[in-house]
Amino acid sequence: MKTAHTLLYICGIAAAMTLTDCTNGQKTETTGKKFNPTERTSSMTGSQREEALAAKRAALDVNIDSILYGHGVRFAIVEPKTGGDITQEIADRISMKMLQIASQNGISGVGSYNFVLGTEIAQTGRTATGTAPQKMTVNYELTFKVMNTLTGDVYATAVQTVTGVGNSFAEASRNAVKEIKNTPEMQKMLQTASQRITQWYNDNLQVIRNQVEKAEGEGDYALALAILGSIPEQATTAYRYVGEKQGTLLKGMLHKQAADMLAEMEALLASSGDEFNPAVGAYFGLIPTDCPEHATAQKLYAEYEKKCHARRDALEAKAERDEQAARELEKLKMLYDHESELATIEADKIKTKYTSMASAKAATAQASANTRPHGLFGSLGYAISGTFDRIFKVADTAGGFLSEKLGIGGEGEE
Numbered sequence: 001m002k003t004a005h006t007l008l009y010i011c012g013i014a015a016a017m018t019l020t021d022c023t024n025g026q027k028t029e030t031t032g033k034k035f036n037p038t039e040r041t042s043s044m045t046g047s048q049r050e051e052a053l054a055a056k057r058a059a060l061d062v063n064i065d066s067i068l069y070g071h072g073v074r075f076a077i078v079e080p081k082t083g084g085d086i087t088q089e090i091a092d093r094i095s096m097k098m099l100q101i102a103s104q105n106g107i108s109g110v111g112s113y114n115f116v117l118g119t120e121i122a123q124t125g126r127t128a129t130g131t132a133p134q135k136m137t138v139n140y141e142l143t144f145k146v147m148n149t150l151t152g153d154v155y156a157t158a159v160q161t162v163t164g165v166g167n168s169f170a171e172a173s174r175n176a177v178k179e180i181k182n183t184p185e186m187q188k189m190l191q192t193a194s195q196r197i198t199q200w201y202n203d204n205l206q207v208i209r210n211q212v213e214k215a216e217g218e219g220d221y222a223l224a225l226a227i228l229g230s231i232p233e234q235a236t237t238a239y240r241y242v243g244e245k246q247g248t249l250l251k252g253m254l255h256k257q258a259a260d261m262l263a264e265m266e267a268l269l270a271s272s273g274d275e276f277n278p279a280v281g282a283y284f285g286l287i288p289t290d291c292p293e294h295a296t297a298q299k300l301y302a303e304y305e306k307k308c309h310a311r312r313d314a315l316e317a318k319a320e321r322d323e324q325a326a327r328e329l330e331k332l333k334m335l336y337d338h339e340s341e342l343a344t345i346e347a348d349k350i351k352t353k354y355t356s357m358a359s360a361k362a363a364t365a366q367a368s369a370n371t372r373p374h375g376l377f378g379s380l381g382y383a384i385s386g387t388f389d390r391i392f393k394v395a396d397t398a399g400g401f402l403s404e405k406l407g408i409g410g411e412g413e414e
Contacts (some may be wrong), residue, residue: 037257071233073194074108074362075146078118081381085138085173086121091381093177094119098144101182105190111352112230113211113223113366115155115197118380119144124161126169137174139163145380146187146193148200149366151206155196158189194232201235208238212245215362221253225351226359250351251288257354258291264350265297274307276335278342279350286347 049360077098100119125139140162146155160183164176182375201208208227215224218370228246231238244337254261265283272280284301287294318325335342 051320072106072108073115073197073232073234073238074110074112074230075102075115075117075193075197076112076257076360077102077109078116079381080119080121084123085126085169086123087170087173090170090173090177091175094121094142094180097177097180098319101180101186102190104182105187107190107194111359113227113363114148114150114200114230115146115193116149116363116380117144117146125163128294133167135165135167136169137163137165138169138172138176140176142180144187144189146197147380149363156189156193158183158185160186198232198234201231201238205238205241208241212241212249216249216252219252219256220358220362221249221256222354222358223362225253226362228356230354230359235277253354254286255291257405258287258293261287261350262293262297266300269300269304276308276310276332278335278339280304280348281343282346282350283337285343286350327411 020375074158077095082088082091098119099109102117120143122141122143123138124141125137129135129137142162144158144160146157147153148155160180162176162179164172164174164179166172166175185389187195208231211227212224215221215227225246228242228249231242233239261283265280265287268277268280268283280301284297287297312329315325315329315332319329320326
């Protein structure tokens with residue numbers, strides 16, 4: 001592997017990290033967690049593994065590039081209101097469907113503070129057949145809305161009716177969710193909303209400035225970055241402001257998150273053992289060198305690097321006489337060849353995770369504080385923050401995202 005110092009530059013962050021103090025001179029305590037890696041084992045057969053990966057890839061269907069690197073319109077996904085047959089599981093599935101549809105229309109459903117997409121759900125039918133075997137049927141009408149959380153204005157709507165059949169009402173509801181489609185009506189709704197959102201940003205730059213400066217003043221750099229990141233490139237007047245503030249806010253966020261990043265790095269080290277994991281290097285590269293957490297991270301990374309070298313040496317020794325070892329070594333070499341790109345992608349994911357969580361939390365609070373009865377969202381539900389983690393958990397487990405980005409072969413984990 002490359003040296004620790006090289007990884008700092010790989011992530012493209014270290015050059016901007018040399019501030020004189022950490023979090024305005026206030027030291028952040030380290031977590032004190034011990035590095036105690038454990039070996040992972042799999043209980044799945046080869047065929048079971050392939051089936052599971054195929055299902056996860058099919059379930060994802062989200063353009064992750066638009067989430068990490070997109071400069072177009074963004075909004076947050078509002079989790080549907082639960083109750084009756086709409087369980088938490090069903091609400092999660094509907095949230096993912098909305099995210100998929102947004103992605104298919106070139107919109108990121110992660111990272112916006114001022115705009116949300118949600119749906120009101122009305123159950124219009126619920127029956128059980130009188131014949132054997134008995135089947136359950138449910139009918140729903142979903143009214144999708146794109147809303148401005150600051151003003152309460154609805155920018156566009158679309159309606160879909162779906163039906164699900166199953167051996168139980170729970171299964172019927174799950175099957176109904178599968179019928180939610182990216183219809184022409186949905187496409188028209190999202191196009192209309194995108195145009196109005198873009199115009200709003202151009203007309204309200206001072207509102208954006210005030211939001212960013214308020215978040216920055218409160219030390220919430222992740223939220224300030226999220227607000228900046230939600231400005232679409234098409235809003236040319238407002239988008240110029242992004243370049244003015246982004247660098248300073250990124251420095252502030254990484255300093256403030258140093259303790260959390262160290263804790264997450266330690267957790268990855270514990271689960272990775274001696275296997276190559278680019279996220280470990282990404283976390284190490286993002287922890288600023290002038291924060292106290294950096295010394296701990298540097299020590300842990302050096303230990304990890306030795307273990308990875310030892311594993312590679314062992315594979316090289318076995319490769320000539322062991323076909324499986326030879327295959328593992330070849331895949332490992334491909335990962336090392338793309339180490340810098342992998343670390344950069346992982347660093348982008350980490351930064352996006354923090355900004356997405358901050359914006360979702362703030363959007364929920366802003367909507368809840370709205371003076372309308374029952375809050376702004378009403379029957380839409382509540383903004384969620386877990387969408388981002390679920391997306392990348394599925395993507396990474398399925399082995400698709402990083403490998404496809406770099407054009408290399410990769411296997412996922414169970």
